[in-house]
Amino acid sequence: MRIHLTAAAAGFLLLAGIGAAAADTVIIQPEQETVIREYVxxxxxxxxxxxxxxxxxxTALPDTVELREVPDVQYRYVVIDxxxxLVDPGTRKIIKVYE
Incomplete structure (x- = not known):
């Protein structure tokens, strides 16, 4: 019985980790995408x-990188290479790279 509980607990933790990773995914609405592209x-x-x-x-960008605001959008942008x-200003993590 103890082995089954341990396996179940391990499975739960694995699924919880997957859920947490999926929660970090940022979805940009088409209207915001249009505003961002036109502004940039x-x-x-x-x-x-x-x-x-x-x-x-x-990837988190260093504090030395100046992020520029996009009006009416919560994200910031910068041109690198x-x-x-597109960057989340709270975490400074990249949420999208435009080619």
Whole structure:
């Protein structure tokens, strides 16, 4: 009986971890996507280089990187290595990389 409870507990913890990872996924509504794309196109920024920082979703950017506001959207953006990156300002984590 004890072995079954341990296996069940391990399974539960595994599923809880998967749920937590899925909760970090940010969904940008189509209306917001349009606002972001149009604003970034009208307000181009100079590209910065961040050696050693990979532009992946979930990567946190250093505090030295200046994030620019997009009006009416809770996220910020910056251009790194000629790629526009959308960032959660609270965590400074990348939520989307535009090609």
């Amino acid at each position: 196109k009208k307000q181009p920024l100079a590209s910065v280089t961040l050696p050693g920082v990979e532009l992946n979703i979930g 000629n790629r526009t990156v």
